Amino acid sequence: MARLRGTGIAAVNYPTGMNLGGDPSQALIHATTSGSFNVVLAAADLGQGLRTVMAQIAAETLGVPYGQIVIQTADTDTGPHDMGTFASRATHRVGNAVKAAAIEAREAVLQLASEELEVSIADLVLDGRGGIQVAGSPQKRRDIADLASRAQFQYGRTIAGRGVYMKPKSDVDPETGAMDPDSTQAYACTVAEVEVDTETGAVAVLSIRSAYEVGQQVNPALVQGQITGGAWMGMSHALYETTEPCYPSRDHSPKDFAGYLMPGMAELPIIEAVVLEVPSSNGPYGVKGVGEMTANSPIPAIVNAIYHACGVRVDSLPVTPEAILRGLDALAQGKGAA
Amino acid sequence: MTAQYHVVGESLERTDGVAxxxxxxxxxxxxxxxGMLHLKVVRSPLHHALIRGVDLSAAERVPGFVRALTHxxxxxxxxxxxxLIGVEPEEEFVLPVDRVRYKGEPIVAILAETEAAAYEAVGKVQLDLEELPAVFDMDEALAPGAPIVTHWGNNTFMYEGHPCRRVRYGDVEAGFAQADHILEGEYRTSPIEHAPLETTGCIAVPEAGRFTVYTNTQAVYFxxxxxxxxxxxxxxxxxFIGGTVGGGFGGKVDVIVEPLAxxxxxxxxxxxxxxYNRQEEMQVSSxxxxxxxxxxxxxxxxxTIVARKVTGLADCGAYSRxxxxxxxxxxxxxxxxxRIxxxxxxxxxxxxxxxxxxxMRGFGVTMGHFAIEVQMDKIAERCGIxxxxxxxxxxxxxxDVKPHRKVTSDATLIETMQAAARLVGHGLPPELxxxxSAPRTEWEGER
Known part of the structure; x- marks a missing residue:
């Protein structure tokens, strides 16, 4: 018996969005009289941090602090239409809608400021902290909060914005497969290191190290959260999970977490990632998105590392200890694929 | 490049994290x-069967039973x-009329005053089922004489008249003829549960002639x-009111619980x-x-890969969703x-x-990446690189033009691999x- 170590790599692309049925999202924004902004959406937050990311995009565009944004989402009596949170689309699609709505609301604020300061809108700049000033004359300024209050009580005007982002439906050519299914592509390359126990067939993942290129990050800590969770899920797909352990037979299917194998905290490897940012041409502030893809490259990287470690090629997932041991037996008998 | 923005690019504390x-x-x-009622369903114990009869009489006598819902x-x-986006035909039964197509398919829904009463009544519903031959293996399902699961006479989803989604680009046979090596691989993957901490569920509340549905769907309008x-x-x-989901991963895009509730x-x-209870989430949800x-x-x-032929089979189970x-x-x-x-x-x-x-997360792509990236290592080994x-x-x-005719843009694979090599201290040869990822010159394009 031995514990054999190996390293494997994998590289992947991942498409943002899936628009074969058309893929729209809307956003509405209005200012309160105290100068905060309510952003009304219908997108679900799956725990990835959608509310946070949308608040950041709105704050950036409106030129106000993050704390001045309230996100209200997923009540169909108030929220405008949204396709849903899937296909790694939300930061890109909903983010574009929020940005468009924020630009429209910002125009209304700038219009008021230009009238009060008697300058053209083109001469105004946002300071990013809730202020508007005349370019080159920082003493000539207005607070967005004051403008919002006067808009309601003095001028009787709205400060509001509507935004929509839609990638038009792309029909697939049934003969050639020609189609335009996505908006942009993000990339990942993972290097996994494993240790195979040749007596038990058990595989320990020692490290999952990756580079990602996801366009502009809106919130790098949330991106790292996705990367860590995805690496864990990919490792689980590669080595542990199935609802049908005897597939295609349906026997011995698990009914709860006690019978459904997943790696726990104790099995977690070193997970490390660097993130490159190359702006996309069509995402808000150059966003591409990072959601689903983080589970992808760890799977083949781990499977390739197992081969590198012990010479066993397993082409079926999950790679169970039984599959490893059978592969080692075949190698010993000179029948291995290696 | 982050510095050009005030808020975008900052790791601000998430608004819902502390809660x-x-x-x-x-x-x-x-x-x-x-006054909330609890709904539980009677599920098929067989993989494929005709429904001969459903006897509710014993269930109706359970204290707390309120009513049943049938097809x-x-x-x-x-x-x-x-x-909603034009995919046809309509195929899935909310509650099947005369045939069940998978073990666990709902047949009758029970409404009761308590969850315990709902479970008890579910257990007392008598089903008269006539078992039919079932098919579980995809190659068997495609072979002549297989039990037919659908109502249109074969076991594949039809894409504009074809039994599969096709891509045809270049001349794959000419590519094989030109190649120095032919590498064939078969890759298999298993059904996997989304395993959210929060199981799928909803509560439907009648309010002034309307219905408010509290749901953990990933898509309220869908x-x-x-x-x-x-x-x-x-x-x-x-x-529909939602927006806070305790784990989705694609498992809460189906619309199963809201219509019945x-x-x-x-x-x-x-x-x-x-x-759903945990067993339903594991065994009945997609x-x-x-x-x-x-x-x-x-x-x-x-x-260099000059030709690729792919046959992909995905087991959708009894309904394609x-x-x-x-x-x-x-x-x-x-x-x-x-680029192939x-x-x-x-x-x-x-x-x-x-x-x-x-x-599920990676929708159609995750398992393709597994196959492609293991295949890449086999190619490297065969070619001695x-x-x-x-x-x-x-x-x-x-x-570069992709096989589905989309011109590649926003590509950074090369830069991403270079960054990964730096991260792990792997020295790349100077030419790599x-x-x-800049566009190829005219000369490179000839390759």
Whole structure:
């Protein structure tokens, strides 16, 4: 018996969005009289941090602090239409809608400021902290909060914005497969290191190290959260999970977490990632998105590392200890694929 | 580049983080309403069977039993989730009429005053089923004489008259003829559960002639619109409230619980709670499809792939749900991040008598990446080059045309691989370290 170590790599692309049925999202924004902004959406937050990311995009565009944004989402009596949170689309699609709505609301604020300061809108700049000033004359300024209050009580005007982002439906050519299914592509390359126990067939993942290129990050800590969770899920797909352990037979299917194998905290490897940012041409502030893809490259990287470690090629997932041991037996008998 | 922005690019504290980690976030199942009923369903114990009869008499005598819902109660009983974007035909029964197609398929819904009474009544429903031959293996399902799962006479989803989604690009046979090596691989993957901490569920509440549905769906309008079709209600009589989901991963894109719960609220005038238990989440809610991916690559001696033929099979179970869409996405990504000039793909959505499969994280792409990236290592080994080099030599670059005719843009595979090599301290040969994703020159394009 031995514990054999190996390293494997994998590289992947991942498409943002899936628009074969058309893929729209809307956003509405209005200012309160105290100068905060309510952003009304219908997108679900799956725990990835959608509310946070949308608040950041709105704050950036409106030129106000993050704390001045309230996100209200997923009540169909108030929220405008949204396709849903899937296909790694939300930061890109909903983010574009929020940005468009924020630009429209910002125009209304700038219009008021230009009238009060008697300058053209083109001469105004946002300071990013809730202020508007005349370019080159920082003493000539207005607070967005004051403008919002006067808009309601003095001028009787709205400060509001509507935004929509839609990638038009792309029909697939049934003969050639020609189609335009996505908006942009993000990339990942993972290097996994494993240790195979040749007596038990058990595989320990020692490290999952990756580079990602996801366009502009809106919130790098949330991106790292996705990367860590995805690496864990990919490792689980590669080595542990199935609802049908005897597939295609349906026997011995698990009914709860006690019978459904997943790696726990104790099995977690070193997970490390660097993130490159190359702006996309069509995402808000150059966003591409990072959601689903983080589970992808760890799977083949781990499977390739197992081969590198012990010479066993397993082409079926999950790679169970039984599959490893059978592969080692075949190698010993000179029948291995290696 | 982050510095050019004030807020974008900052790791600000998430707005809901403290509530999540201190257990204060309210999820759907935390809600309760006065007079709320509990809905549980009677599920088929057989994989494939004719329904001869359903006897509710013993169930009706359970204290707390309120009423049952059968197929006769459902206004529009056959639907397809993707019908909203024009996918046909309608195929899935909310409650089947005379045939069940998978073990666990709902037959009758029970409404009761308590969850315990609902379970007890479910256990007392007598089913008279006549077992039919079932099919579980995809190759068997495609073979002549297989039990037919669908109502249109074969076991594949039909794509504009074809039994599979096709990609045809270049001349794959000419590519194989030109190749120095032919590499064939068959890759298989297993059904996988989304395993959210929060199980799928909703509560439907009648309010002034309308129904408010609290749900953990990933898509409130998608769920609302499908529920409106199934129940024959104008959409403005429905209000869906959600937005906080305790784990989705694609498992909460199906629309299964909301129509039945809302129907229960319509028929009783009372709030109705339908939340999966863990066993339902594991065994009845959709999983990731099992897939079989067969790849044949024609490769030059230097590792350049010149032709790829792919046959993909995805096991959608008894109803296709989102799987036909995933297969199209699979077909569009059959070359991964690589430039291959001759490509042929046939990707099938195969029906079997299994729990339906549907969307899951990486939808059609994750398992394709597994097959492609293991295949890349085999190519490297066959050609005697290292795994990094084979990927750089085949990497797609901006301006390259993909097999589905989309011109590559925003490409950064090469730069991402260079960054990964730096991260792990792997020295790349100078010619790989110098590569970029910039469009090929005219001379390079000749390759």
């Amino acid at each position: 999540h980690v201190t257990g204060r976030t309210l999820y759907t199942a935390d809600l309760a309403f006065p 006769a109660d459902v206004p529009h009983n056959v639907y397809t989730i993707l019908g 769920s609302l619109d499908n529920t409106s079709i199934i129940l024959g209600l104008q959409p403005n009589r429905l209000r 809302t129907l229960g609220a319509m028929r009783t005038g009372r709030p109705v709670r339908y939340v 999983t990731r499809s099992a897939e079989t991916i067969r790849i044949k690559d024609g490769v030059m001696a230097d590792g 989102q799987t036909p869409y995933a297969i199209t996405k699979f077909a569009a990504n059959a070359t991964g991040p690589y 000039p001759n490509v042929w793909v046939d990707a099938y959505c195969v029906y079997t008598n299994r729990t339906p499969t549907s969307a 290292d795994p990094w080099t084979v990927r750089f030599r085949n990497a797609h670059r901006n301006g 370290a110098a590569m970029t």
